[in-house]
Amino acid sequence: MSAPAPEVLRLERVGKRYPMGDTVVDALVDASFTLREGEFMAILGPSGSGKSTLMHILGFLDSPSTGQVFFDGCPVASLSERQRAHVRAEKIGFVFQAFNLLPRLTVRANVALPLSYHGSPPADAEARIDRALALVDMTHRAHHRPGELSGGQRQRVAIARALVNEPRILLADEPTGNLDTKTAAAILDLFKELNRLGRTIVVVTHSSEIAGHFRRQLHVRDGRVTEGGAA
Ligand SMILES: Nc1ncnc2c1ncn2[C@@H]1O[C@H](COP(=O)(O)OP(=O)(O)OP(=O)(O)O)[C@@H](O)[C@H]1O
Ligand SMILES: [Mg+2]
Numbered sequence: 001m002s003a004p005a006p007e008v009l010r011l012e013r014v015g016k017r018y019p020m021g022d023t024v025v026d027a028l029v030d031a032s033f034t035l036r037e038g039e040f041m042a043i044l045g046p047s048g049s050g051k052s053t054l055m056h057i058l059g060f061l062d063s064p065s066t067g068q069v070f071f072d073g074c075p076v077a078s079l080s081e082r083q084r085a086h087v088r089a090e091k092i093g094f095v096f097q098a099f100n101l102l103p104r105l106t107v108r109a110n111v112a113l114p115l116s117y118h119g120s121p122p123a124d125a126e127a128r129i130d131r132a133l134a135l136v137d138m139t140h141r142a143h144h145r146p147g148e149l150s151g152g153q154r155q156r157v158a159i160a161r162a163l164v165n166e167p168r169i170l171l172a173d174e175p176t177g178n179l180d181t182k183t184a185a186a187i188l189d190l191f192k193e194l195n196r197l198g199r200t201i202v203v204v205t206h207s208s209e210i211a212g213h214f215r216r217q218l219h220v221r222d223g224r225v226t227e228g229g230a231a
Pocket of ligand 2: 051052053097
C-alpha cells in the first residue's frame with residue numbers, strides 16, 4: 001500500500017460556541033478529522049447545522065472556542081495574526097455562500113483582488129488573472145460588471161477569484177445553492193477538473209445528490225461532524 005497523502009488540515013476536538021443573549025449556541029462540537037492533499041470532500045447537513053462555521057474555521061476566517069487546528073502539521077493558534085493572514089491569502093481560496101463580488105468593479109478587477117492583498121501584486125499577475133478566467137470560461141466577460149452576469153457566471157467569477165493565487169485548497173460554501181440544476185452540474189464539473197489537476201477541494205452542500213459526486217463526505221448535524229459513507 002502507498003503512504004497516505006500528506007495532511008493539509010487537521011482538526012482536533014474543535015468546538016465553536018457563540019453567545020446568544022443569556023444563553024449560548026454550540027455551532028460546532030468536538031469536531032476531529034484530517035484533510036489530506038488531493039482530497040475531494042463534501043460537507044453535508046441541514047440549514048443551521050454548523051457547515052459555514054466549520055468552513056470559516058478551515059479557512060482561518062474564524063478561530064475555534066476549544067480544540068486545535070493544524071495546517072501542514074503546524075498549530076494555527078501558534079501563528080501571529082499576520083502569519084495567519086499570509087497563509088490564508090497564499091494557500092487557501094474561499095468561495096463564500098453569497099458570492100461577495102464587488103458590484104462596481106469589472107470581472108477582471110474582482111478576480112484580481114486577492115493578488116494585491118499583500119502590497120504589490122506578483123510580477124505574473126496579469127497571466128494569473130488570464131489563467132483563472134480561462135479555467136472558469138469567463139474570459140469573454142472580463143470587462144463586464146457582476147450586475148450584467150447570470151447567477152452561474154457570477155459564481156464562476158467568485159471561483160476564479162478564489163483560484164487566482166493558485167491556492168493548495170479551495171473551500172466553497174454552498175457554491176451551487178442558488179443555481180439551476182444544469183448550471184450547478186457545470187460548476188460541479190469544474191470542481192472535478194480542478195481536483196484532477198491536483199487541487200484539494202472542500203464543498204458545502206445541502207444536497208445529497210451533489211455530495212454523492214465527492215469521494216468523501218462529512219455530515220454535520222447540530223454541530224456534530226461524522227464521517228459519511230455514501231451520502
Ligand atoms: N455569529 C454568530 N453568532 C451567533 N450564532 C451564530 C453565529 N453564526 C452562526 N451562528 C449559529 O450557529 C449555528 C450554525 O450556523 P452556520 O451558519 O454554521 O449553519 P449552516 O450549516 O452553514 O447553515 P446554512 O445551510 O443555512 O448556511 C446556527 O444555529 C446559527 O444561528
Ligand atoms: Mg451556511
